[in-house]
Amino acid sequence: MPLTLYDKIWNAHRVHAFSDGSTLLYIDQHLVHEVTTPQPFDGLRLTGRRVRRPDATLGVADHDIPTTPGRSDDCEDPEARVQLALMRQNTREFGITYFGYEDPRQGIVHVVGPEQGLTQPGMTVVCGDSHTSTHGAFGAYAVGIGTSEVEHVLATQTLIQKRSRNMRITCTGALRPGVAAKDLVLAIIRQIGTAGATGCVIEFAGPAVQALSMEGRMTLSNMAIEAGARAGLIAPDETTFRYLQGRPGAPQVGHWQQALVYWKSLPSDPGARYDAEVGIDASQVAPMVTWGTSPQDVVPVTAVVPDPATAKDEAAREAAAAALEYMGLRAGQKISDIALDKVFIGSCTNSRIEDLRAVSQVVAGRKVARHVQALVVPGSGWVKRQAEREGIAQTLIDAGFEWREPGCSMCIAMNPDRLQPQERCASTSNRNFVGRQGPRGRTHLVSPAMAGAAAIAGHFVDVRDWK
Ligand SMILES: CC(C)[C@H](C(=O)O)[C@@H](O)C(=O)O
């Protein structure tokens, strides 16, 4: 029977099938961060257990950590301070490699794993974090897990999972200049909704996906979770192999050829069956801007804020009206008339080198609008240093952007970077939920180039018209 990429990874990792239909899967790579690990490590201590495979576990500090130059673990927020101290102590006690603020490899867990070559095709990758889906871009089965599951994986290197349905999203055509992977994934979520892939593992396929760099593919897989999916996979190919070759965690000379043979066997077989199929023409996708409080509340930059009266049912009408009220917007208002207070370029969706290059191209030789505070937070120490070497950092600083240390930063209000009530922000992150960037803060999700242009103009502009 022809199998999908997901089927193949699942079958290769099956340790035991339970009578209730669930499966015990072997886990190849476990990533841990400071927010979801204090309890699991306590659990291990209480029951006298060790970490089964410290060599397959990596710890990083990302959510709580300040991003200001000269930072340390000694932050003002007592909860963050405790979590960071525990992370350091627990990784030391259990023999796990830890990238704390002082390590040049530190960064957002979903940027660091792939960058270090720890995420590889055909692997099972888990982390106590919903955006673990990011790693699916390598053709890995990567899922976010809960706190008790983190403990289970730490202790046993296995995880109990229910099999998901296979959904294929085929992206035909080619993205137009000025249109990014972020716009494509927002357009997909607009089409299928935030519950559109519930119960499914998505496989992103088609020429528009194959044409993407690994950075772009990670942006797609990152937001699979925002479409309700369990994971978001992309078949490994030459782009994947090229990205991985020579990275510290990747198979080294002598094992590389063997790995390639396996990796090339992973793409879905011709004729593999999918439980659901979705299609989208990438050439029709425009730069997108969210207007509401869910990633599906999104329109092209050329559009106006939609009228809640046109929503499909009563519940959707009420939700849209509440979202507009929260966002301080009027139906019919042009997206390009929306003025901004802050611009945040960062997060595991869009803080990789290619994202920073895109921003730098748009803002080179210009100045951030006077009323805007703009932040660039590289996804990792490696990204930061590469951007500095390429001159990107200087371009951004000259334009008036703040150049920060790596971390989740203003993607989530768990550290000092946050919005004040009613402040409006163009953000390259993945969630525009109520209060996400700070209590009563207003978030608009956009691509890096769109965020860069908005920082200069002080309001949204169509980056395709940018001269
Ligand atoms: C704090 C963490 C558990 C959370 C997640 O699971 O995704 C965060 O990373 C997020 O993006 O909302």
Ligand code: SF4
């Ligand atoms: S950058 Fe944002 S989405 Fe990504 S792991 Fe951190 S908080 Fe979650």
